[in-house]
Amino acid sequence: MIPVEMDAWVVARPGPVSTRPLRRVRVPVPAPGPGEVLVRVEACAVCRTDLHLAEGDLPPRRPRTTPGHEAVGRVAATGPSAGRLTPGTRVGVAWLRSTCGRCRYCARAAENLCPYSAYTGWHADGGYAEYLTVPEDFAYRLPEEVPAEKLAPLLCAGIVGYRALLRSDLPPGGRLGVYGFGASAHLTAQVAIAQGATVHVLTRSATARELALELGAASVGDAADPPPEPLDAAILFAPAGELVPVALAALDRGGTLAVAGIHLTDIPALNYRRHLFQERTLRSVTANTRADGREFLGIAAAHPLRVATTPYPLDAADEALAALAADRVEGAAVLLPGRFA
Template identity: 80%
Template sequence: MVARPGPVATRPLERTRLPDPEPGPGELLVRVEACAVCRTDLHLAEGDLPPRRPRTVPGHEVVGRVEALGPDAQGPPPGSRVGVAWLRSTCGVCRYCLRGAENLCPMSTYTGWDADGGYARRLTAPAAYVYPLPEDEPAEELAPLLCAGIIGYRALLRADLPPGGRLGIYGFGASAHLTAQIAIAEGATVHVMTRSAAARELARRLGAASAGGSADPPPEPLDAAILFAPVGDLVPVALEALDRGGTLAVAGIHLTDIPVLNYRRHLFQERTLRSVTANTRADGREFLRLAAEHRPRVTTTPYAFEEADRALSDLAADRVEGAAVLLMS
């Protein structure tokens, strides 16, 4: 759990023994097989993302097995494999929910932020918000799909990439390496800009047309771009790389301050800057369908459950290739 938010070097996570959770009305009790480590977990641990409750157990990319159903739960039976993701609940009746934008619901709650998440042996989740998962895929490879994959797909939608278009990706971690593969499989040309030499090599192996430094100009104007790195200084860099009418989507829940933009250099010619806020369940279902169709290569760095602190430290220091994943023994 996050005992005292602070720099990852201060070890803000604390291992403790908690009673097994009890599923409430409409909920499932899930035994965790694997939980991927998201940069949002790092933001929560370090205090960039203000905690919503004290001593919260983080983790929202969970692969597990249903152990029990709570009262009135309509969900998969015990033994079923399910995924638990970031979006935990919405009100279902506000104007955002009613128009299909449940990710903007003011009453939305989130796994590992409003309720204990997957850095644990067990967790509860509303049955209506879990995803059925295949039985024959390794849990280590499925876990990153549940946030890195889903939110990357949401960012791709927000970027308005035209068919066969040129996509720039800034930062190349867990989410970016999955998004790039889906875009390439759908016919896009992908250019990657990232500070990590190892990530640039991974991008080339996965089919990127080019891979350069984080502030380097791409070899051609971009129709769309996604900023995965939580670095506000890269916003004007990415906007300037866009062709006329291009769109930049900022995928993170946290971003450092954006420098002053120059209207003519960065926004004129109908360039668009957009944020990405969570995802809808429809996004999740469609991404998982695309992942089953295109079967992206999921690159992971595994850690034992007891090594969550080290996983966060490695993520903060860019020592993780692909996605860090906690494996339950």
């Protein structure tokens, strides 16, 4: 039975977490439109992008949006012309919600750059709720045997981190620097290590440094420290522009720095000889394609990752977001509807 109303959180007024921009509300359960499915949420991970939306770093695309784009659940109902997924199917709902499928970017398999793309929890309501809708062509089938809490972070932290790893052009057996070590970084580092890389983690969090060593990092240090050897590639996960010159300076000749976040504070002036000369490359990462998602989820199924999570009941979503803002979360915070504080 699908209820008439549900619990959800909305961004009532963007601002610092201390002003409590999230509000808990009762709203109608959405009806799936053409080509869409209604998903009953089992778990939704909390992403730093949600924090940027709540605090206004990402301009809202619509008023009172429900955040959340790492949702695991089961199809509860299907809309007109939806037929690929049937009720009861376990699916994942990720950041990329739709693209036009016709522009030159979509035509060249770069749908993450589609000017008409829309995103879960930004253009449409997301998973900080008991139900959400998604176009079935943008939902991922998920395995039955893995707990929803452990699957949820894979849907953004994992997928976008994997694209960042691809964008870093890490050579086989190369030396990778990881700056910041939260939900995305701790998954990406495991993939790189499994592929034979030497990973050096640079982060201000002592707890994160301990986790990095447990997961197989060759070394750990503070975010501003130089790594113990030159890097073939680096990924910046922390939304701190001041770390861009730090990471570029740590690259060996021909190395690449990929910036993984959707938001970054201003980058200080770069010195050409120190930061870019000798063919060092600075790249951004913009969302992901569905092909990235399928490839990463296949890797995660073949080589199960240790997913560090901190569970929160859905009615404590504002507390989870505040903990993320204060760097008090190990791994990924995950909201669990049906669990009560």
